[in-house]
Amino acid sequence: MTEVVIVEDAEVAGRLAADMIEHLVRRNPCAVLGLATGSTPLTTYRSLAQRDLDFSRVRAFALDEYVGLEPGHPQSYRAVIDREVVATLGLDPAMVRVPGDDGVLDAALDGPLEAALEAAADRYERAIETAGGIDLQILGIGANGHIGFNEPGSSLASPTRVKALTRQTREDNARFFASVDEVPRHCITQGLGTILRARHLVLLAFGDRKADAVAAAIEGAVSSSTPGSVVQLHPRVTAIVDEAAASRLRFADYYREAWASKP
Numbered sequence: 001m002t003e004v005v006i007v008e009d010a011e012v013a014g015r016l017a018a019d020m021i022e023h024l025v026r027r028n029p030c031a032v033l034g035l036a037t038g039s040t041p042l043t044t045y046r047s048l049a050q051r052d053l054d055f056s057r058v059r060a061f062a063l064d065e066y067v068g069l070e071p072g073h074p075q076s077y078r079a080v081i082d083r084e085v086v087a088t089l090g091l092d093p094a095m096v097r098v099p100g101d102d103g104v105l106d107a108a109l110d111g112p113l114e115a116a117l118e119a120a121a122d123r124y125e126r127a128i129e130t131a132g133g134i135d136l137q138i139l140g141i142g143a144n145g146h147i148g149f150n151e152p153g154s155s156l157a158s159p160t161r162v163k164a165l166t167r168q169t170r171e172d173n174a175r176f177f178a179s180v181d182e183v184p185r186h187c188i189t190q191g192l193g194t195i196l197r198a199r200h201l202v203l204l205a206f207g208d209r210k211a212d213a214v215a216a217a218i219e220g221a222v223s224s225s226t227p228g229s230v231v232q233l234h235p236r237v238t239a240i241v242d243e244a245a246a247s248r249l250r251f252a253d254y255y256r257e258a259w260a261s262k263p
């Protein structure tokens with residue numbers, strides 16, 4: 001079931017998502033977290049950083065990573081996760097994995113490298129399984145409905161794999177680079193099937209640019225045209241959205257009442 005929580009802004013949403021993570025980590029100090037990057041999860045990470053919580057035994061897996069950035073690039077998701085999550089929450093860097101972090105990302109994509117990347121993607125999938133699966137996966141959503149970097153057309157059962165990024169996603173993420181031409185064209189991303197195996201999905205979305213994607217993902221047809229719609233197949237989803245991102249939800253009043261009267 002998808003529980004939709006409509007809040008006034010990203011700060012309140014971040015606190016609520018952080019409450020869920022705090023609850024999990026207090027119950028299980030060895031919990032396995034799924035980490036998202038981009039702007040959306042930042043209020044959650046900042047709220048967690050203000051709490052007195054021990055993350056030293058928590059393991060974490062990032063959703064995705066660019067292919068083709070030079071090692072240590074500040075916008076690689078490894079660098080973002082190290083800066084925004086590992087350093088601020090006190091995770092053990094050795095317990096935090098990013099797709100392809102076993103040494104295959106340091107070149108542009110070409111024939112032989114693609115096979116190496118696919119092998120790295122398989123290893124990542126197995127590493128998640130070996131860790132016992134992800135307890136709580138944080139998700140943002142792209143304006144085109146992507147989750148992770150699963151662009152429209154992704155198989156709903158897809159595993160971790162190499163994907164080409166759409167022009168829209170590269171333009172959306174150009175704000176982190178000097179120009180859109182510097183945004184990589186490829187990535188390794190957890191698949192939609194991988195994401196569905198996490199035990200709890202916490203989907204966050206803010207701003208009216210996300211309103212169509214949120215409505216399509218939560219209330220539209222389950223379809224690879226809106227990869228985020230795969231959350232409807234998951235038994236435990238909490239979607240935390242601000243008023244602007246909720247503005248095209250048909251059943252917003254129902255979600256508000258259900259949340260306000262939650263036992």
Ligand SMILES: O=P(O)(O)OC[C@H]1O[C@](O)(CO)[C@@H](O)[C@@H]1O
Binds near residue numbers: 036038063064142143
């Ligand atoms: O949070 P943003 O920056 O709007 O990005 C949306 C989503 O797209 C991605 O950047 C692609 O993975 C995610 O990290 C994020 O959840």
